[in-house]
Amino acid sequence: MRALALLLLAxxxxxxxxxxxxxxxxxxxxxxGADPVTADSLAGGGVGLGYRLDVDLPRHFELWxxxxxxxxxxxxxxxxxxxxxxxxxxxxxxxxLRYHPFRSLAVSGALAIGYxxxxxxLDDTNGNSASDTAWGPVARASIQLDVLAIDMxxxxxxxxxxxxxxxxxxxxxxxxxxxxxxxxxLHIPMQEASLGxxxxxxxxxxxxxxxxx
Amino acid sequence: xxxFLLSLAVTGVLAGCWDDGRARVWDRDRTVLGPIPLKTQxxxxxxxxxxxxxxxxxxxxxxxxxxxxxxxxxxxxPSPDRHHLFVITRGEEAVHTGEIDQAPMLWSIDxxxxxxxxxxYTIGSPFDRIAxxxxxxxxxxxxxxxxxxxxxxxxxxxxLAIVDLTQPPxxxxxxxxxxRSFGSVPEGIELSPPMIVPGLPDAxxxxxxxxxxxxxxxDTAHPDRNEISVRLDLGGLPxxxxxxxxxxxxxxxxxxxxxxxxxxQVILVPDSQATPTxxxxxxxxxxxxxxxxxxxxxxxxxxxxxxxVLAATPNTNEVVVIDADTAQFRSVPIAxxxxxxxxxxxxxxxxxxKALFAAIAANQKRVSVLNLDNIADPLTEEQLTTIDxxxxxxxxxxxxxxxxxxxxxxxxxxxLGLLDMTTESTSPLLGVGKLxxxxxxxxxxxxxxxxxxxxxxxxxxxxxxxxxxxxxxDPPVRVLSTANAKIFVDHGDDRGHxxxxxxxxxxxxxxxxxxxxxxxxVLDQEP
Numbered sequence: 001m002r003a004l005a006l007l008l009l010a011x012x013x014x015x016x017x018x019x020x021x022x023x024x025x026x027x028x029x030x031x032x033g034a035d036p037v038t039a040d041s042l043a044g045g046g047v048g049l050g051y052r053l054d055v056d057l058p059r060h061f062e063l064w065x066x067x068x069x070x071x072x073x074x075x076x077x078x079x080x081x082x083x084x085x086x087x088x089x090x091x092x093x094x095x096x097l098r099y100h101p102f103r104s105l106a107v108s109g110a111l112a113i114g115y116x117x118x119x120x121x122l123d124d125t126n127g128n129s130a131s132d133t134a135w136g137p138v139a140r141a142s143i144q145l146d147v148l149a150i151d152m153x154x155x156x157x158x159x160x161x162x163x164x165x166x167x168x169x170x171x172x173x174x175x176x177x178x179x180x181x182x183x184x185x186l187h188i189p190m191q192e193a194s195l196g197x198x199x200x201x202x203x204x205x206x207x208x209x210x211x212x213x
Numbered sequence: 214x215x216x217f218l219l220s221l222a223v224t225g226v227l228a229g230c231w232d233d234g235r236a237r238v239w240d241r242d243r244t245v246l247g248p249i250p251l252k253t254q255x256x257x258x259x260x261x262x263x264x265x266x267x268x269x270x271x272x273x274x275x276x277x278x279x280x281x282x283x284x285x286x287x288x289x290x291p292s293p294d295r296h297h298l299f300v301i302t303r304g305e306e307a308v309h310t311g312e313i314d315q316a317p318m319l320w321s322i323d324x325x326x327x328x329x330x331x332x333x334y335t336i337g338s339p340f341d342r343i344a345x346x347x348x349x350x351x352x353x354x355x356x357x358x359x360x361x362x363x364x365x366x367x368x369x370x371x372x373l374a375i376v377d378l379t380q381p382p383x384x385x386x387x388x389x390x391x392x393r394s395f396g397s398v399p400e401g402i403e404l405s406p407p408m409i410v411p412g413l414p415d416a417x418x419x420x421x422x423x424x425x426x427x428x429x430x431x432d433t434a435h436p437d438r439n440e441i442s443v444r445l446d447l448g449g450l451p452x453x454x455x456x457x458x459x460x461x462x463x464x465x466x467x468x469x470x471x472x473x474x475x476x477x478q479v480i481l482v483p484d485s486q487a488t489p490t491x492x493x494x495x496x497x498x499x500x501x502x503x504x505x506x507x508x509x510x511x512x513x514x515x516x517x518x519x520x521x522v523l524a525a526t527p528n529t530n531e532v533v534v535i536d537a538d539t540a541q542f543r544s545v546p547i548a549x550x551x552x553x554x555x556x557x558x559x560x561x562x563x564x565x566x567k568a569l570f571a572a573i574a575a576n577q578k579r580v581s582v583l584n585l586d587n588i589a590d591p592l593t594e595e596q597l598t599t600i601d602x603x604x605x606x607x608x609x610x611x612x613x614x615x616x617x618x619x620x621x622x623x624x625x626x627x628x629l630g631l632l633d634m635t636t637e638s639t640s641p642l643l644g645v646g647k648l649x650x651x652x653x654x655x656x657x658x659x660x661x662x663x664x665x666x667x668x669x670x671x672x673x674x675x676x677x678x679x680x681x682x683x684x685x686x687d688p689p690v691r692v693l694s695t696a697n698a699k700i701f702v703d704h705g706d707d708r709g710h711x712x713x714x715x716x717x718x719x720x721x722x723x724x725x726x727x728x729x730x731x732x733x734x735v736l737d738q739e740p
Contacts, residue, residue: 032234036736039235078735079243079261081707124707130729173736176728177710179686188686188712188721193277193729196736 018154018212021050025208027070029166033199037084037120038076044088046070046206053095062098066112067091070206083123088200090116090166092140104151108144110164113137118171118200130175138168138201146210160210163203170197237311245731246289248703248711249298251324252696256298257709257731260286262738265300266731267327268711270699275713277730278327282320284313287362288341292349295696298322299352300331303339303364319343319354319387321378334382336374337389339365344402346418351433352376353402353420354387370398375420375436388436395444397425403457404433408464410494412483419481421466423454428468430479430496438492443479445470458512460520460537467501467522467537469510475500476507476524478537501540505529508552512537513565513585521589523568525551532570534588543588545595549577553609556585557616557634567634569609569618576605580620582637598637604628615657617675621648631660631678640678644671652694659717661700663689670702672717683719685712686726708732 029042048068055063073087094112119133142164150157173195179187243261253271258264263284269276283302290299300322304315317339320331339362340354354374371394376387392399401423407416415434422429426446432438445452450472459466468477477500484495505526514520520537527550535542549572556565570581584596604622611618612631620630620639629642646664653660660673668685670692689712690705700714709731714724 034736035235036239036738039239078239079241081243122708126705126707128706128708128710130708170736174729175708177687177706186721188724188726190726190728191275193709193727193733195729195732196734196738198736 018156019052021048021052021064021066021210021212023048023050023068023160023208023210025160025206027072027204027206029072029200029204030202031074031086031200032202033168033170034086034202036078036196037198038074038086040074040076041202042072042074042086042088042200044070044072046072046090046208050096050212060099060101062100064096064098064108065094066096066110067093068112078122081125085119085121085123086198086200087119088116090114090138092138094140096144098144098146104148104158106144106146106148108146110140110142110144110162112140114140116168116171116200118173118198120173120175120195120198122175128177130177132173132175132195134171134173136169136171136200138166140164140166142204148210154213156210156212158210160206160208162206165203166201168199168201170199172196173198234310237309241285243707244286245707246286246300248691248693248701249289249291250295250693250695250701251291251298252295253699254324255693255695255701255703255711256289256291256324258282258286258289258298258300259731262732262735263302265289265298265322265331266709266733267324268701268713268727268730269327270695270701270713271697273715275725275727277727277733279733280322280327280331282322282331283318283333284315287339288343290343290345292345293347294349296324297349298324299343299345301336301340301343301354303362319352319374319376321352332378332381334374334376334387336376336387338369338372338374340372340374342402344404344420346404346433347406348418350377350379350407351404351418351420352378353404353433355399355402358398358400373399373402373420373422373431375431375433377433390431390436390440392422392429392431392440393442394424395427395442397427399424400453403459403466405459405466406461408459408461408481410464410481410483413493419466421457421468421479423457425451425453428454428477428479430481432492432494435492438490441492441496443477443496443498445473445477447474456510458510458522460512462518463520463537465537467510467512469507469524472506474506476510476522476535477501478522478540499540501535501537501542505531505533507533508550509554511554511556511568513556515585515589516564519589523554523556525554525570527551527572532568532583534585536589543591543595545583545588545597547581547597549579549581550575551581555609555611555618557611557618559611559613567616569632569634571606571609571620573606573608576607578602578605580606580609580632582634600632600637600639602630602639603641604630612657612660612675613653613655615675617657619660631673631675642673642678642680650689650691652692654694654698654717655696656698661692661694661717663692663702665690665705670700670714674717681717683714683724684721687712 050066070090092112092114096108096110098108100106121131148158247257249256284305285303288301300320374387417434420431428443453471456469465480480497505528507524522535553571587593608621616634622628651662702712704710
């Protein structure tokens, strides 16, 4: 412990970060609450934007505001007969507190809230297809590790790994069959049964590029 | 670029390795049994979700409800009065996480009290057939000739589970029995209505177990007692019992068999009981003098309560009217090889006045009608009328509550005829396609039909034969009529997709489509 403290004290002063941040990468999110529709995890990509907030903090600490968009999808099967497709777009805004003690290395803790837009499609073996889409709130907490290949005062570029948990409210899903007749067709009134609540929350991991400028 | 590709690769590997332990329930084989028509409900049994979904059409708005049954349903059958549903579940062995040890069970569900839990009886073996007493008091689970599936190590095809449905499950209910076999296995089981054997104090339900060359009689009130085997063969062709009709007032049954010489009458009479395992009755056998290998039989009581058996004997070109009490018979010559007998009017308290005869296997282009009034009187001339048709007869179906019979003229069921038994006249009906599914309204006012290639339901008003149809939004797979005259059209979707038409004269805006009802709240269900 003492050695770690000495090491921290002896560390070189890091460059003050540039005010903007852009991150892109791919992500994977386990879906423990969506087991009925897929055994797979959600996989996809995302992009994030950050802005360094001008607040007084202890040395090596920075506070960043951030907004991110994440899109991901998964396929699966229910009972070996119903093919399922899940697609999710998550939009969040929040902040991360960044600790940057060494050049080329930074650790952040992030919190964000937002909404996700989930869509679910079910296809059966007879060619019938039903789908639904809906919005639901999410909250995200994560830890980020930045390893920077370039870490200068005005510009930084490196890799970011992020591990966290996305908590999502179950989204009520009522898949309905698409009716293919012309738009002026008068259909028989339909009463749809709810499939239940689709929970796309779970632990996630993202990995990609981060740049500050 | 390399970094980005590296990140994709890392994420991909993580996605492949990140196993969140999906419950096996979501990967189970799923078979949906149904739609099964009950009184005012339609039932579907889901073998993966282990539940029965009921669509109740009693009120204007359909009500969907569910009840749980055991693991892996393999067979379902409604009771004769359509108030109960019986389901056999195969059960499960706990081999993987999430699986449970559960024995094969028979579930009795009271469709009038869906809120009550289904009553489960452990039946020991995965039987795949159920025989039910007409009064819902007894059920016997048994194996079909093929058996349920290839699972399991041994299968005893002569094993039965006799369930007293009036009693809760216990160590003695059900009773598992293996019936005596002479090399054959049960092809079917018929349970009698409660019959009072003269001299015995209580009414009992008897099981008649049909197998090649054998008829086995079992007293379901005392399933621990010995069964009684009746050999049917005479050393020639195998005698295969096909049909049993009961006469509960005389504690007798009439058995028609392929390759048999006559109709076999089985009269149950009292007998002394030497040991507790012996029966207090015995069958008394009589061959009713059809004398020509009966191909179909029908039983009716005349207005005086006298019981008669009608038997068609193509070998002698006759139809025989047999007095069931005296075995006296009267032969009515008929040229066609008759293999279908229908009595009119059907059901109700009124005795039948006419019998319709058809030679379906021979594809004859005519049917015959016999007036049954005073037919037993030898001084009365028989009144047999032959009705010539344009097309061969492939099937004859009685219309409920009406003196009408629907005649099917081709295998595709596109050409139909309606025979009015009162006027003995026929009217042709032409369909636009194969009649894949049809039903009659409960009062016999309409024939309801559908073909799976046409998004319509067709109606024929049987009073004036006026045809109408109802345009659906999706192709139908099966059409059913409930006891309250609502029409249920199943569209064959694994999620549950059906159209409910309130009546034959409803318009489209009065109908309703139900969608997704078989998977209701499945995402909220605990595995």
